[in-house]
Amino acid sequence: MAASGEDRVRETMDHLFRQHAGQMVSLLARIFGIDKLDLIEDAVQDAMVTALKKWPYGGVPDNQFAWLTQVAKNRLIDRLRRGRSSAELGEADGVFIAGETPAIHFEGEIAEDQLRMMFACCHPAIPADSQVALTLKTVGGFSVSEIARAYLANEDAIAKMLTRAKKKLRESDVEMEIPASSSLTLRVDAVLRVLYLMFNEGYSASAGELLFRRELCFEAIRLCKLIARHSVVSAPRVNALAALFLFQAARLPTRTGSGGELILLSVQDRRNWDKALITDGLIYLHRSASGHELSDYHIEAEVAAIHSLAEDFASTDWPRVIECYGLMQARKFSPVVELNRIVAIGHLDGPAKALTELDSLGKHYLMTSFDLFHITNAHFLVENGENRKALASYRRALEFIRNEPIRRHVTERMTLLGDH
Amino acid sequence: MAEYMLLLHEEPQDFSQLSPEAIQAVIGEYVAWSSKLEAEGKLVGGQKLKDDGGRQLSGWDGDFRISDGPFAEVKEVIGGYFAVTADGYDEASEIARDCPHLKYGGRIELREIEPTS
Numbered sequence: 115m116a117a118s119g120e121d122r123v124r125e126t127m128d129h130l131f132r133q134h135a136g137q138m139v140s141l142l143a144r145i146f147g148i149d150k151l152d153l154i155e156d157a158v159q160d161a162m163v164t165a166l167k168k169w170p171y172g173g174v175p176d177n178q179f180a181w182l183t184q185v186a187k188n189r190l191i192d193r194l195r196r197g198r199s200s201a202e203l204g205e206a207d208g209v210f211i212a213g214e215t216p217a218i219h220f221e222g223e224i225a226e227d228q229l230r231m232m233f234a235c236c237h238p239a240i241p242a243d244s245q246v247a248l249t250l251k252t253v254g255g256f257s258v259s260e261i262a263r264a265y266l267a268n269e270d271a272i273a274k275m276l277t278r279a280k281k282k283l284r285e286s287d288v289e290m291e292i293p294a295s296s297s298l299t300l301r302v303d304a305v306l307r308v309l310y311l312m313f314n315e316g317y318s319a320s321a322g323e324l325l326f327r328r329e330l331c332f333e334a335i336r337l338c339k340l341i342a343r344h345s346v347v348s349a350p351r352v353n354a355l356a357a358l359f360l361f362q363a364a365r366l367p368t369r370t371g372s373g374g375e376l377i378l379l380s381v382q383d384r385r386n387w388d389k390a391l392i393t394d395g396l397i398y399l400h401r402s403a404s405g406h407e408l409s410d411y412h413i414e415a416e417v418a419a420i421h422s423l424a425e426d427f428a429s430t431d432w433p434r435v436i437e438c439y440g441l442m443q444a445r446k447f448s449p450v451v452e453l454n455r456i457v458a459i460g461h462l463d464g465p466a467k468a469l470t471e472l473d474s475l476g477k478h479y480l481m482t483s484f485d486l487f488h489i490t491n492a493h494f495l496v497e498n499g500e501n502r503k504a505l506a507s508y509r510r511a512l513e514f515i516r517n518e519p520i521r522r523h524v525t526e527r528m529t530l531l532g533d534h
Numbered sequence: 535m536a537e538y539m540l541l542l543h544e545e546p547q548d549f550s551q552l553s554p555e556a557i558q559a560v561i562g563e564y565v566a567w568s569s570k571l572e573a574e575g576k577l578v579g580g581q582k583l584k585d586d587g588g589r590q591l592s593g594w595d596g597d598f599r600i601s602d603g604p605f606a607e608v609k610e611v612i613g614g615y616f617a618v619t620a621d622g623y624d625e626a627s628e629i630a631r632d633c634p635h636l637k638y639g640g641r642i643e644l645r646e647i648e649p650t651s
Contacts, residue, residue, distance in 0.1 A: 129555060129558070130558060131554035131555060131557055131558035131561075132553070132554045132555045132558070134554065135554040159550070159554075162552075162554050162557045163549050163550055163552070163557065165557070165561065166549050166552075166557045166560055166561055167549075167582065167585070167613070168582050169561050169564070169565070170561065170564030170565070170568070170580075170582075170614075170634075170635075171580045171581050171582035171614045171615075171616070172580070172581065172582060173565075173568075174561070174565060255554050255555075256553070256555075257552075257553030257554070257555070257556075259553060260553055260555065
């Protein structure tokens, strides 16, 4: 062990194992076949547990990934041999049993395997609602329990969902491949959509434990960067999405208070926004500007950039924010984007203007049961001095809130307004 | 100063279902513990023993017997050992006390090594 004690401690930090797990599953699935995913996941878990038993005594090996991969491969081959004839092992058998496995896997090769795995997990044959969980499990190295905690879901439910998704993978003969250029755009979009959902689950947090949700955000960033670095698959919108994630993530530490309560953008302590993430975001935003492509992600990233760069809430470039939301609406109308646009209008032109617009948006069927619509309405009613109406709006919001911090936020507001 | 042997008995709790993230954290605790000892010059060495339980030998002359050791499942095997230097059993106990092995349900046998001279 060449590394000093302190170095070795540092080496074992930063989710290395989780990432290694995802990398190994992808690597082994490419070699042995994605249809053996269950066996592969078991072998990878075995390798991790073996490391846990051995490393405390002898120390951490210099190349952890090579060590773990070798153990996982051997386990997998053992299991395959026990279960099947060696003919079924095919090529992989000869390659890995005969001699020493080449321990070096180039970083690009590992990244490519993970990318292929992402395309498989986000394949149209996989039910949309399981794609995020499947990606987290196989590419991200998250455990069932961690996914369940992020989603505040039952472990059994997540496990069943994954079993079904893997069955689909097998039945539909999904290949681990970089899609052909004819379908590449659509397939990349599918992956980006899954990453967007993954990030949002962590960020907007309809439920779940804070720590585990944050992990989802940073995993989405890691995977998005992985795509952005790939020469064939990357595209301006991939960089735009990475930029959006990074700007949003920079605000994560200030979005909730010590008691888990929600802190609104207007009163967040901007000094605590993560400057490194913002800088990183600007780099990706810059990269996203190459080429002719303009995606929704570009516009969303610009809005996030405007907020990230504003000195304080008052000096936010609201006219440009409103313009951006207008651009989005022109591409495809969404009542949720419209709600955001109205909030910006309220900040620029005052509550009366916002309330008028909210009135007409309120007729949209999706808004009646959307908690944030009623909260926004109440907010501007208070600013407009209409406390009684505001209370009624907050009460309406309470009917639809699923998120505990938001519920607390609303009840606090109601108490301030004299509701007992 | 004397040398002490920490014999780590038993498998600690079942780690087989831990997530990679959690496994990394546990390894980190062990490494932090041994690194600190190493930095203080108190760690002599440590090794993992195989989980197969080894062999038990007994008898002499015509009555020699060899049998399989206790199985890992019955948790009687020694999983491994560390050797440390300490200024008496008190300090050695302090060192052993911080070993994550105890935190995870294992048992440690502490023995002073008899110097040869």
